[in-house]
Structures are given as structure tokens and as C-alpha cells.
Amino acid sequence: MTNNSDNNRERKAVALVSGGLDSMLAVRLIQEQGIHVEGINFFTGFCVEGHTHAIRKKDRDRPKRNNALWVAEQLGIKLHIIDISEDYKDIVINPKHGYGANLNPCLDCKGFMVHEALKWMQKHDFDFLITGEVMGQRPMSQRKDTMPVVSKESGAGDLLLRPLCARLLPETKPEQEGWVDRDQLLDISGRNRKPQMALAKKYGFTEYAQPAGGCCFLTDANYSSKLADLWQARGEKTYEIDDIVMLKVGRHLRPKPSFKLIIAREEGETNFLKGYRKKYISLNTISHSGPIALIDGETDSDDLELAARLVARFSSGRESEFVNVEIRQKNGESKNIDVVPFRADEIPQDWYV
DSSP: OOOHHHHHSOOEEEEESSSSSHHHHHHHHTTOOOOOOOOEEEOOSSSOOTTTHHHHHGGGTTTSHHHHHHHHHHHOOOEEEEEEHHHHHHHHOOTTOOOOOOOOOHHHHHHHHHHHHHHHHHHHHEHHHHHHHTTTTTTTTTTTTTTHHHHHHHHHHGGGGTTTTTGSSSSOOOOEEESSGGGGGGOBSOOEEEEEEHHHHHHHHOOOOOOOOTOOOGOOOOHHHHHHHOOOOOOOTOOOOOHHHTSSSSSEEEEETTTTEEEOOSHHHHHHHTTTTTTTEEEEEEESSOOOOEEOOOOOOHHHHHHHHHHHHHHHHHHOOOOEEEEEOTTTTTTEEEEOOOGGGOGGGGGBB
């Protein structure tokens, strides 16, 4: 026997909110149908918006906001930020479906996040899930043949609704049960952003984050190269949150397999790296202005002299006969040495990570 009171109650959806335009539009489409929506944003450690913008002087004028929180404010919804960084490690290190662009475990990532959102949905008595996915927009997780994989492997099944491309997909339970009107959902496909931009204009969204890869650093070729180098140097795929942060900052050089240098590129990065001097051996020039540098790995006295010469190369004394460099141990003990700065043409390109 049908429970009429259950049929008439307000339905609730939880949305994966990345902070981009697509999830913003997906939420608004469902809100227009009288559905109560709340958002979830997952912290993996690889998407720290505003972090490098806040550190580097050249990015000082760029927004430092958390885009997911900003989107939630524009939509008038509650946003739940959930830390999944520890459980997410296995997704990054051992993706069942492999990597997409660079070291992005695209398909596994989406399935894992939908699964975590499903658990939250069930715990808080919500009815279904929505995402801002568009068929054909991403080469790995948003193909016609892989979108069902996410639905199945996440456990969400027909409780996962993609409002922007729903009419290109089989009906979900929210559509079958009449919780949402399928005719008011969309059939957007491909990588052309014009339909979304037109819809944003209709809704009065004049400002939104640019989509190119989202905020995930794992889609960035330079960042992925540094992470791969870290794994190779350690002989295993492992990382901590501090590692994730350090890979985003400074110029990275590996003169030997046993250690690498992280050299600040400007004043903002110098100030930031100073906060890590109790965790790493640090170097900075005394006789000339220059950056701070940290050593990640194991070194002997010859290695420290080589590192000091590299730091001197990036100081204002690069053309000088000698540069005085302070080498500071993690316990605060230090000594100064005079070194001959490397010339630019003396630094092999394969030292740059």
C-alpha cells in the first residue's frame, strides 16, 4: 500500500559541489523543481584553492576564496566539507581503472566520491545524489560507457542523477518516481562550454571558476612529474599532506637520487618555506640576497656543498666569485661556508624535476 504522506513530503538531494560552473548549474536546476539541496565537498589534499595564489606575489591579485564555499553561498545551500584525505590515498596510489591525464585517477576518484556521498546521503536521510557531470566532457570518467561504471561501482545505481545530461541517460529513480521532472532536465554533451555559459547567463551567474581540469593538482603535468619523482626517490608510492603542499611550492632540483632541493622562487615562497626549517635542512645566502632552500632526503658534506652552490646560483651573487651560504640543521645548529655559484649552463636540465 502506497504511503501518501511519503509521496508528498519534500524530497532532499545531496550534490557533489566542486566549486565549478557545472555543479553550480546542476544544483540550480534541481532547486527549481522544489527539491531541497545540500552540498558536499571532499577534501583530498590535492585541491587547496587559493593556497599558491596567497603565497606567490605574482598571484596576489587572484581570488583566495574556496570556490565550493563561494558557490554554496551563491546558491543558498548548506555545504558539508568532508576530509577523505587518508582513505583517498589508496585511490591515488592504486587506481583500479588507472590514471587519466597525468596522475589523476579520474574514474576511480569519481566513483569513490559518489560512494562517500551515498553513505552521507543514507546517514542523513536524503533521497538521491546529483553531480554536475556532462557526457563527453572529460575523456575518462564522463564517457557514455564509463558513466554507468561510476553509478554501479559507487553503489549509487539509479539514485545518481546528472541533471545537465540526464536526458541522454536512462531514467533514474528520482525521474521514475516523479520526484523530478525529466523534461526540465538537460541533454548537454561534449566539451563545448557554450550551453553552460548560456544557462549561467539565464540564472544571473556572472562569476564562476574556470573549468580547465578543476582545482585538482593531479591533472597538472608539472605537479604529477614532481609526485612521480617523489615516489621514485622513496622507492614506494606514499605521501603525506606536507608532501602534497611542498610539491606545489618552489623550484625543485634533484642533483642526486638521494636528495632534492626545494628553492623558493620569490619572497612569498621564501617566507612560506621558513616555516618548515625544523623539518628539513635549510640553506640561505648570507653575503647576498637570495632565496631559502630546503633539502628533502639524505646528504653528506659534499652534497651540502653542492646544494649550497645551487642556492648561490639563484641569489643576487650568482656572478660573484664566492657566496657565503648558511646551512642550518633541523635542530637549529648552523654553519656558514663560502661556495662558488653554479653557472646556469653547469646545471643539467635533468636535475629540474
